[in-house]
Amino acid sequence: MAKKYQFDVLIIGSGAAGLMSAVQLSSSTSIAVIAKDKILEGSSYYAQGGISAVLDPEDNFDSHIEDTVNTGFNLGNEKSIRYMVEQAPQAIKDLESTGVQFSHINNSYDLTTEGGHSSKRVAHVADKTGQSIQVNLLAKVRQKNNIELFEEYVAVDLVVKDKNCYGAYVFDKNSKEVVTFSSNKTILATGGASKSYLYTSNPDTSTGDGIAMAYRAGCEISNMEFTQFHPTCLFHPHAKSFLISETLRGEGAKLLLPDGQEFMHKYDDRLELAPRDIVARAIDNEMKVNGYDCVYLDFSFKDKEWIKSRFPTITQRCKELGIDISKEALPVVPAAHYTCGGVNTNIDAQSSINNLYAVGEVAHTGVHGANRMASNSLLECVVFAKSCANHINSSEFENSQTKIEKWDDSRVAPSKEKVVIAHLWHEIRLIMWNFVGIVRSNNRLNSAYLKIQQINKEVDEYYRIYTVTEDLIELRNLAQTSKIIVESALSRKESRGLHYNQDYPNKMSKIQNTVMTKS
Incomplete structure (x- = not known):
């Protein structure tokens, strides 16, 4: 007989948003975190760049807000953007309290610049920021006795009655059966939908699960036309979805045509530091007009030891593929990277369905507008996961659960096709x-x-x-x-x-x- 679980809070997804939500929720709350693969497998883990925050005394909130609004082509929700930006320094502290050690130079954060930013405000852990955040958040989660982790469980559908969410039906990949998770509050933290595209920088988990489930349940879904294509994914037959961080361009890397000519000056005065939509369209146009398979990103003019220490992950992966980035330019192409739209939420991560929340890439908080500014995504995960947890912590929990009907598979048969x-x-x-x-x-x-x-x-x-x-x-x-x-x-x-x-x-x-x- 299929299992039935009951928790105060069900978190669907184990990326930065899901794990941060779990960490911030009250220890008196029973919590289930389900992951469709291994706990650390997901876009957050592979985020190389960093997390944006005003940490430099010469920077300010208004500048970060203005950059975000402008990069989003004025479509962003300024209230949500201001909230995120003003909470960003605390978000960095919250991550540090879990054990994340951001890179420093002379006792100050080693801040870098990425596309759309007018100041150095991207804090990072070398070129493996997401990995560090995920590993430390997971360690914190494992320390809490009120949280149970479920690996290799795939959510099928939300259980919604009369505009109230009561949990979800979930497929257990090991037992091959659908089990029931009953909950007072449900948090979608399932990530984006870039696997909708043939070429993507995302892992196989990014199939739009939370967005589709929320849509079927009756949620409002906003701005899904805005899929961000990362300009620089490594072009190599054995480099599946390997991203070349925008931080390379932030540190001076140049985009070149196969003949070695620069081309970004034809498209934007900010050259390689133009927002991602502009850079991706420029590369796409050069490839289509000239029939190129790819363009190149050159970083070979930088000191070899500095490259190795600043970008160890990229250096190592390229070395495995026979590419020495200190001596030769990298072949790159655009690839689907980030979903700017998603499940409509307010600042507390509430969706249009009662007791259903959405955080991270699955959500549409309004902070990205028509284009996400670099390194605002991990920031969004951390800030809104905390506001979501705070809202749940201050909410009343129902004493009794609406009975969820047993999953009925009596009229279906195994497929042979x-x-x-x-x-x-x-x-x-x-x-x-x-x-x-x-x-x-x-x-x-x-x-x-x-x-x-x-x-x-x-x-x-x-x-x-x-x-x-x-x-x-x-x-x-x-x-x-x-x-x-x-x-x-x-x-x-x-x-x-x-x-x-x-x-x-x-x-x-x-x-x-x-x-x-x-x-």
């Missing part, structure tokens, strides 16, 4: 890359919509008649999220930030968010 799932998965990612990529058009978007709509129908039919598996759950979420992305892109009749439509090259005077809800 797994090739169908693999085919549809690849087809979605190919459509999204070719039709809903860095540069878009009405024709391509309409074509993508028809194709994705048909795939969703096929996936729904498949889901109704066959037993759930991890691959089927992810395919269903990937199809659902891709459809939301296309619908959102079609509804925006302008070009703004990460959404560039050749048929609407200008920005509208009216600034508005796109909001999608299940009809």
Whole structure:
């Protein structure tokens, strides 16, 4: 018989946002943290760059706020942005209290600059900031007796009745059965949806699970047309999704064409330090116009020992692939990297459904607008995870739980056609890359919509008649999220930030968010 669990708080996702939420929640609260893979497997762990905060006496909050608003093309929620920026120095202290040791020079933070920032305000742990944050948060979580960790559990659907969330149905990858998690409060911390695209810097876990589940449950989903493409993913047949941190450009690395010529001066006065949407479009244009497979990022003019100490992860990975970054330029291409939209929330991380919260990349707090500024993402995770936990800590918990109906799989059978799932998965990612990529058009978007709509129908039919598996759950979420992305892109009749439509090259005077809800 399938298991049933009951907790005060269910956290779906084990990245920086999920683990930080668990750390900040009251020790008197029973907490379950579920991870669809190993606890540390996820985008947070692989975040190389850093976390932005005003830590330099010559910097100030207003400057950080202005940079964030401008990078987001004025679509950001200034109230949320101000809250995040003003909480940032404390967020750094909160992380340090868990054991994170940020890089220092002469007893001061070794701050660096990244795209969109007008000052040095990115604190980092060499080039493995996310890894350090994850490892230390996990160690802190393991010290707390009120938190239970569940590895290799994939959420299937939220349990929502009368606009109230009561937990979730979850697939146990080991027992191959769906179990029930009953909770007073549920936190979505499932990350983004960049695996919707054929080429991505993200790990395999980024399939839009939380966004799709929240949409099916009736949540408002905002601004999903804004997928950020990281300009520099390593172009190598054996380098699966390996990101070359923007910090290299912050430290002076130059983008070059295959003949060694620089090209960013043709696109923006800020050159390599222009925001990511501009740099990604510039690279994309040069590749398409000239038929290049990639462009190059050159850092070889820097001191070899400094490179090795500042970027040990990148140096080592490139060395494994036969590339010496102190002697030669790196081949790079853009890849889907970050989902700026997501589940609509307020500053306390509350969604439009009672007792359901969303934190991190799955959420739309409004801090990114039409384009995320570098290193504001880990900051968003930490700041809003804390505000979410504070809200839950001050909330009343119901004494009794609404009875959750047992998962019913009596009318389905195991599938003997797994090739169908693999085919549809690849087809979605190919459509999204070719039709809903860095540069878009009405024709391509309409074509993508028809194709994705048909795939969703096929996936729904498949889901109704066959037993759930991890691959089927992810395919269903990937199809659902891709459809939301296309619908959102079609509804925006302008070009703004990460959404560039050749048929609407200008920005509208009216600034508005796109909001999608299940009809």
